[in-house]
C-alpha cells in the first residue's frame with residue numbers, strides 16, 4: 032500500500048521491540064483509580080480505546096513508584112496491594128490485544144506531591160520531599176531527601192519496572208520532566224544540594240542515571256526504556272536548552288527513546304500542554320536541537336494534530352517518533368485514519384482543555400469532540416440499527432451534524448435541514464479568530480463526514496411543523512441552536528455595533544478602539560483576538576469577574592492572554608447606551624461613565640430558539656431536542672447530546 036504519510040506509518044524498533052508506526056499515545060491519566068491506587072476497569076477501557084485506534088504505543092500514566100514519599104499521582108504498582116497487579120495486567124493486555132505496545136510511566140512528584148490530589152484531606156496528610164529543603168509556593172514545607180531515601184526511591188523505580196514487565200508491559204517510560212522529582216534534581220532552580228547529587232550538571236544528572244540503571248537492571252537488555260524530559264524548563268532560573276542537550280547526552284546510553292517535552296506543570300502549564308494561543312508543534316524545536324547531539328531515537332510532542340506537519344517532522348529528521356495526548360482523545364482513530372489514507376476524516380483537537388478541566392472538577396475525563404471519552408465502558412459505541420429508519424435533523428450546527436453523522440453511520444436514511452445557506456451553525460463565527468479556527472474546522476469536518484456517510488443536506492430550508500408532517504420521518508432531532516442576545520439599550524442597533532457571532536462577516540468594519548460589551552468566554556476571546564490585531568480593547572462586564580464560564584484550565588490562560596495583550600477589564604460596569612463615542616455605563620460607584628471606543632462588539636450571551644422548538648413538538652414518533660436550543664451551553668454538550676440522540680433511535 033502506498034501511504035500518504037509514509038514516515039508516520041513506518042515501524043520503528045526500540046530495543047528488541049518493533050512498534051507498528053511512529054504515532055505514540057502520550058501519557059494521560061485515567062480517572063478510575065481505586066482507593067488503594069489500582070487501575071480500575073474504566074481506566075483500562077480508556078487506554079484500550081487508543082490502542083484500538085491504531086497508536087504504535089499507549090502509555091499508561093502515572094504510576095507512583097514510592098508512596099512513602101509521594102502521593103500526587105494515580106496508580107501504584109505494589110505486590111502487596113490487592114488488585115494492583117491484576118489491574119495492570121488487564122490494562123497491558125487490553126492495549127496489546129490491538130497490536131499497540133503497552134508502556135507505563137513511572138513517576139515521582141517530589142516536592143509537588145499532593146498538588147493535584149482531588150482528595151484534599153489526603154493531601155494534608157502528606158509530607159513533601161524534594162532534592163532540597165524549602166517552602167512551596169502554596170506555603171507547604173518541603174523536606175530534603177536523605178541519601179537513604181534517595182537509594183530507596185531509586186530501588187523502587189526498579190521494583191516497579193520489574194512488576195510492570197511481569198504484568199505484560201513491553202516498555203516503561205521514566206518521567207524525568209514537567210517539574211516532577213527527577214526534573215527537580217536536574218534543575219538548578221530546585222536542586223541546591225552540596226553532595227554528589229547537586230551542584231555540577233554531572234551531579235544533578237546522577238539521580239536520573241541511578242534511576243535508569245535501576246530500571247535497566249530490573250527489565251534487562253532489549254526491553255525499551257523511554258525517558259521523558261523537558262528539553263528546557265523554560266523559566267528564569269531553570270535549565271535551558273543548552274543544558275537540556277547536555278542532560279540528554281549524559282543519559283542517552285541508558286535509554287532507547289528520548290522523549291523531549293517542554294517546561295514544567297507548575298510554571299508553564301500552557302507551554303507543556305500548548306494552549307490554543309500558541310502554534311501547533313511549538314515545542315518541536317527542543318527535540319530537533321537535542322536530536323542533533325544524540326544518537327538515540329528522539330520523540331517530540333506538543334499540540335500536534337496535523338498529519339502533514341507530523342510527517343514533515345519525521346521526514347526532515349527533527350524527531351523519529353511523534354507523540355500525541357489530546358489529539359488522540361479528540362480522535363482515537365487518528366493513527367488508523369492516517370494508516371489508511373483517510374486523514375480527511377480526522378476530527379481535530381480544539382485545545383479547549385475540557386479534558387484536563389474535567390478531572391479537577393468532576394474527577395472524570397471528557398472530550399468536547401469525542402463523546403466516548405470517559406464513557407468507554409458505557410456501551411455507547413456506534414452500532415448498526417436493527418431497522419433503518421428515516422431521520423430528519425433540524426439544524427446544521429455541531430450538535431445537528433454529529434446527530435446526522437451518527438444516525439447515518441448506524442444505517443438510517445438521514446436528511447439534515449439547515450435554515451441558512453451553510454453548515455456549521457455557531458462555529459462559523461470562529462473562522463475569523465485564528466486561535467479558534469479549529470472550532471470552525473470542527474463544523475466543516477462534521478459536515479464532510481456526514482456527507483460522506485450519505486446524509487442528504489438541504490440548505491436554506493427551515494423545518495416547520497408542516498415540513499415535518501410532509502416528510503413523515505420516524506425520528507426528528509431538533510438542533511436549531513440559539514441566537515445572540517442583544518440587550519435593549521439605546522444605540523445597540525448602530526452602525527458601530529457588531530454582534531460577536533457576525534464578527535466574521537463584518538470584521539472589516541472594526542476600528543482601532545474597541546469596546547467589548549460582555550466579558551464572558553466569547554467576549555474575552557474576541558477581545559484577545561482584537562488586541563492581537565493591534566486594537567485598543569476594553570471589556571465592559573456587569574459581573575465582578577470575567578470569563579466565569581471558561582473551564583478551570585482554559586480560564587487562567589485566557590486571563591493571562593488578556594493581560595499580556597493589554598485588554599482593559601471593567602468589571603461591575605453596566606452598559607446603558609451605545610453612542611458614537613463608546614458605551615455609556617453605570618460604573619461600580621453608581622455613576623455614569625463613558626467607556627470610549629469607535630466599535631462595540633456585543634457579546635452578552637445566547638438565547639435558545641425555543642419558539643422554533645415548540646412548533647415542532649409532537650410532529651414525529653421519536654423527537655429529541657439537543658444542544659443550545661434546550662439551554663445555551665457548550666460545544667461539548669451539543670456534540671454529546673447529538674451523538675446520543677442518534678444512538679437512541
Ligand SMILES: Cc1cc2nc3c(=O)[nH]c(=O)nc-3n(C[C@H](O)[C@H](O)[C@H](O)COP(=O)(O)O)c2cc1C
Nearest residue numbers: 057058059060092093303304333334355356357386
Ligand atoms: C488529559 C491529560 C492528562 C495528562 N496526564 C498526564 C500524566 O498523567 N502524565 C504525564 O506525564 N503527562 C500527562 N499529560 C501531558 C501529556 O502527556 C502531554 O505531554 C501534553 O498534553 C502535551 O501533548 P498534547 O499537546 O499532544 O496534548 C496529560 C495530558 C492530558 C491532555
